[in-house]
Amino acid sequence: MSGISSDVIRGYNDTMILYLLLDRPSYGYEISKMIRSLSGEKYVIKETTLYSAFTRMEKNGFIMSFSQLAENGKRRTYYRITESGRRYYRDKCEEWLLTQEVISKFISPKGQRSLTERDVTGSS
Amino acid sequence: METIRNYLMTMFASLPNTPQVRRAMDELWQMMEDKYTELIEEGRTENEAIGTVIAEFGNLDELAEPLGIRDYMPPAVRETPTAEGADSGETAGWAESSRMEREEYTGSAEYRGNGAHAEESGKDLFRGFRDRLRNRDRREQREQKEQREWSGRRNRSEDRVNQRASRRESRRASRRAGEQASGLYTVSADEAQEFLNAAWLAAYLRGLGVFFFIVSVAPVSLFDDASGVLELTGMVMFFLCIAAGIALMLISSGLLKPFKHLKRRKSCLDYAAARHVENMMESIRSSTMAQRTVGIILCVLSVVPVIGVDILSIGSRFLNALGMAFFLLMVGIGVMLIMLSAGRNGACKRLLRLGDPSTIGGSSTKAQRETGYIDPRVEDGMSVYWQTVTAIYLCWSFLTFQWGISWLIWPVAGVLKAWIDRRYGRRDDRPDGRRDGRLDGEEDYEQE
Incomplete structure (x- = not known):
């Protein structure tokens, strides 16, 4: 097992970013730092991935960017979630729960099909 | 810091100098700078911090779509699908399309091979760079310790020379990495x-x-x-x-x-x-x-x-x-x-x-835009x-x-x-050539 495949997680980068923006605006590095720590250091988002997610979501109207002076006196681009971003986030959450529900039916770390499942296929 | 900036600039050197590209460069720079500063504050060495920042930078071709610069991607980048690109047909499509025009597409097996290979080489590039820096760090530390044991006090100027040499080497490594990514020969x-x-x-x-x-x-x-x-x-x-x-x-x-x-x-x-x-x-x-x-x-x-x-x-x-x-x-x-x-x-x-004056590499400083x-x-x-x-x-x-x-x-x-x-x-009156290559904070970029 060698970490998370970026292929799988790609569809949910947006969800993670939107989650972090739910209660306050934030900027690039802070978001990447929070993703790293919330995931227990298991997922590190690349800078380019993050930036392309920002631009894509800004284009779709899910987030808005604005620039602001940071504590250290430098200008920084902050991102704020929009109403349609919140809606999209809820949709994605539902989608994920459904996905999780479906996929987990097929997950067996030991590599064996479970009894109940065999019963279902046997009876039909 | 200078090394990272140079890496980023070299990486972007062949891209067109458009507001979108400049904005992307600005923001990536902000993130890299923040990360670097924090790593240094955590007590990492300069080389370690640079290595980490560059290893976690990601892949330029992820930006091709949002920046609308697919056509400008140099072949080296175009043929290097990201880790996730190697398997998904969607990304494979555009990575491949340019090559398909030149030669017959002989089947997915070959592509898969190429993709995997390219991915491998991309990873190697970063890994190689990071390893080089790490090895040097270790070597330096060892050398310094030996030196200390050898003679109570070290020659200060010699130390400075060593430091400068190591900085030069890391600069060179970052340039090579960027060079391979952008397909340009950089001076x-x-x-x-x-x-x-x-x-x-x-x-x-x-x-x-x-x-x-x-x-x-x-x-x-x-x-x-x-x-x-x-x-x-x-x-x-x-x-x-x-x-x-x-x-x-x-x-x-x-x-x-x-x-x-x-x-x-x-x-x-x-x-x-x-x-x-x-x-x-x-x-x-x-x-x-x-x-x-x-x-x-x-x-x-x-x-x-x-x-x-x-x-x-x-x-x-x-x-x-x-x-x-x-x-x-x-x-x-x-x-x-x-x-x-x-x-x-x-x-x-x-x-x-x-x-090319219309690319980042050809217009990164003010003087560059005024000549020719x-x-x-x-x-x-x-x-x-x-x-x-x-x-x-x-x-x-x-x-x-x-x-x-x-x-x-x-x-x-x-x-x-x-x-x-x-x-x-050429005088500096082109509308797209206003800006300096300096990357301090964001400025007058266009919003879509």
Whole structure:
């Protein structure tokens, strides 16, 4: 097992970013730092991935960017979630729960099909 | 910090200089800077921090879509699908499309192989870079410890030299990494300096050559009257001057041969080199200005001896000839100085002109955007300007043997060059070229 495949997680980068923006605006590095720590250091988002997610979501109207002076006196681009971003986030959450529900039916770390499942296929 | 900035600039070097690209560069820079600062605050070494930042940067082709720069992606990037791209048909599609035009698509097995390979090499690149830095860190620490054990106190300056060397090495590594990503040959600050040394020497020699061409007439007129041996001496000196001039011209054009690859390959200055050349140009500004001024004054004053002799009307033919000789000498020195100042400036400008001005690499510093000619045809023509003038001068002189007049071509050529530079020179008035390559915070980017 060698970490998370970026292929799988790609569809949910947006969800993670939107989650972090739910209660306050934030900027690039802070978001990447929070993703790293919330995931227990298991997922590190690349800078380019993050930036392309920002631009894509800004284009779709899910987030808005604005620039602001940071504590250290430098200008920084902050991102704020929009109403349609919140809606999209809820949709994605539902989608994920459904996905999780479906996929987990097929997950067996030991590599064996479970009894109940065999019963279902046997009876039909 | 400088290393990271250089890495980013080199990575972006071949991309078009558009508001979107600049904004992306700005924001990526913000993130990298933040990360670097924090890593340093956590107590990592500089090399470790740089290695981490660069390893976690990601892949440029993820930006192709949001920036609308798919077509600009250099082949090296285009054929390097990201880790997630190797398996998904969607990304594979565009990574492949350009190659498909050239060769028959022979099946997914081959592509898969290529993709995996490219992915591997991309990872290798980062890993290699990080490992190099780590190894050096370890080595350095070990060496330092050994040194400490060896002698109670270390030589301070030696330590500094070591540090500088390691910094130079990490700079070089980052440049190579960026180079492979952008597919451009990037010129380092060191190489730029080598070029400048050669080009300045060439300018000196060329100026001296022209000086010989101009003064070559003097001995002839000086010994015009004399007979026998003296006249012969005059002729011999004349031909010696011409020979010296031709030799100097040939040597000077040979000096830049080793740098031909800059022109042949697609290349541009890396960010550090562009800044270096810009500084060099600034530092020679006053001296070249002085040279040009003195040169012009000499040319203007050159008529004084002739007129002086005339007004005094001593009438001696020898004095007249002497006046003429002084006149040629002053014009010769004047033209030499003018050419020298133009040559030194021109060498800097030639470097700054490397790279497409519409890309990031070709416009990262202010000076880069101000050099060159708007029209590429003028650009091509001007690159052989002095060679052409020399050829015309020699042809004209040898065919008509009017050496007394033909030297006039030099002052005329100088003025003509100044006029062309003014008329066709690129000035910083392009709408997309406002910004400096400095990446401090975001500025006036366009919002969609």
